[in-house]
Amino acid sequence: LSLQLFLEKYGYFSQLGPGTHSPAEFTQALRAFQQVTHLPPSGVLDGPTLHQMALPRCGTGDGQSHTAQARRAPSAPRRRRTPQHGGRWHKRQLSYRVVNWPPYLPPHEVRLAVRAAFQLWSNVSALLFWEVWDGPADIRLTFFHGDHNDGLSNAFDGPGGALAHAFFPRRGEAHFDSAERWSLRSGKGRNLFVVVAHEVGHTLGLQHSPAKSALMSPYYKKLGKDFVLSWDDILAVQNLYGKPSKGSAIQLPGKVFTHFQDWSSDAYGVDQQQRSLSAYYCHSFFDAITADADHTLYIFKGSHFWEVPASGNASDPQPLESRWPGLPASIDASAWSQLSGKFYFFKGGRCWCYRGSRLQAGFPQKCSARGLPRHPDTVLYFQQLRRLVLFKGSKYFVASEETLSLEPYYPRSLRDWQGVPPGTAGALTHRDGFVYFFRDERYWQFDRAKLRVLATGKWAAQLPWMGCWDANAGQVLF
Ligand SMILES: [Zn+2]
Ligand SMILES: [Zn+2]
Incomplete structure (x- = not known):
């Protein structure tokens, strides 16, 4: 690759495409290249510069990085923007x-x-x-x-x-x-x-x-x-x-x-390694979590969810639409009711109610109009009250399934739930009878009778039923 072709290919000449360049343009282009590669910006094709040019690299041009560099160094001439500025996707x-x-x-x-x-x-x-x-x-x-x-x-x-x-x-x-x-x-x-x-x-x-x-x-x-x-x-x-x-x-x-x-x-085999990668909620954060009558967990993140049956083997991520048509991505909170067998989802000021995959008539509703908080942190069906409990910051709110509106005397202080931190991502009632709250990488085990937290720890490593067992084994690091 000749010097000229190299500098053209990587976007160091201000005019696009091949052509002839003056010695001054060569000096300018070399100086810009030397700045990007942290060499002394002499503008001269010396040994270190030639060596740098021969190193393996990405074939995409440097157009914007040296423009950025030039903006930072006032001595360098300002360069024209090339058409390779990034742009972005309009979806996530x-x-x-x-x-x-x-x-x-x-x-x-x-x-x-x-x-x-x-x-x-x-x-x-x-x-x-x-x-x-x-x-x-x-x-x-x-x-x-x-x-x-x-x-x-x-x-x-x-x-x-x-x-x-x-x-x-x-x-x-x-x-x-x-x-x-x-x-x-x-x-x-x-x-x-x-x-x-x-x-x-x-x-x-x-x-x-x-x-x-x-x-x-x-x-x-x-x-x-x-x-x-x-x-x-x-x-x-x-x-x-x-x-x-x-x-x-x-x-x-x-x-x-x-x-x-x-x-x-290694001993795990490919399927299990792929599962360990697909269950990446284990090393990330989720939007919401709940569990149904079979004690299957549902873990929500973005436009997908994972199912973790009682065996602890997490499913691949599945699109929300495939199970709950019409449900938007990135929900705030979810709960499954032991009373009615329905799933409830909350996002912003709205709420959705499904029996199986069927959105119930009249949903989504504007639940925030009836005293419930916008963007709840966590929703839990709490058997002791036979009500839905919504947690938001330092308060909690209680609503019956029939009306989905705030009950009298609420909201109350989170202090009633001794030891539960504000800002949880989700909560569920486990088959062991305890309620588990989740925030970041931690969980809090809550005693429903004594109304206080008994234990806390890291859920991915310490709760095998969360489906992160292979992450615990120490063999596979994901
Ligand atoms: Zn590149
Ligand atoms: Zn190509």
Whole structure:
């Protein structure tokens, strides 16, 4: 790749497309490249600059990162915006598909690595991803050799050089060079997990970051022991899509991702590893939780829910629409009534009531108009009162199922529920007779007769019936 082609390909000339450039433009372009790569900005093609240009990297241009750099350094000339500014998706639930597979890597390992790469981003933002195995998908990952019909400057160049590239929203394409020696172990070859995670960042609208530690910096990074995402990456994705719906961002260190290859041979087998990944609520936060007559748990997050039967084997995430048609995503609270066998859902000021999958006549209703709180933290059917109890901040509210309106003498102080913290995500009555409250990674076990908390701990590790058993085993780190 000639110097001119390199600088053109990566967006360092202000006019687009090939053409002739004056010596002054070359100096300017080199200086911008040196600033992005943290070299002394001499504007001269010296040894370190040539070396830097030869390193393996992402094939997507640096247009915006060096514009950002130029804005920060007043001595550098201001550069024109190139057309690769990110854009964003107008929805937060995105499907993805691995269209074909790299040679030499087992598809199920690639699938786990790709899922983990998407999970990196969903763990720190309001995004939610799911895989489709065929048909259309919002984001498609494809492996190509050489020229693959998206412009000669995007043709892959064999091992080294450009490893992959991707397009900003809403094209939803990431392309990977089939000729690289892709690997899912640490150390050997190019780590596919790291490169997929980076390219997924582009498909979400993230540009190259001038921060050295960022996953979105343009040069290939080995998988280290540290966090894969830096704060620069996290702020960039949250800037586009917001924070996780509840709780704070979860970062996972690189050492969690070094053993995709080993997973196929360990004692758990692939199905269970996939289950451990699919039950990612175990390492995240959920919107709401409840349990039905069979003591099956329902755990809600975004537009999906998980079912955890009494056996403790969590289902794959299922779309809310498939069970409760008409229910919106990201509900605030849910409860199942032992009295009527109905499911209740709350979001904003509204409430929904279902028997099975059937929305009951007259729903959704504006429950906040009848004295119930908007955005309740938690709803619980409380057998002692034969009522629904809504928790919001430092207060609780009581309503009968018939009227769904606030009963006299309420709201009252949360102090009546001795030891229950404000701001819980959900609660349920377990088959052991205790009520469990959940907030972030903790639970509180509540005695219904004594009306006080007996114990507290971490639910994923200490309550086997939450379906996170494989996370406890210490073998699989998800
Ligand atoms: Zn890139
Ligand atoms: Zn391409």
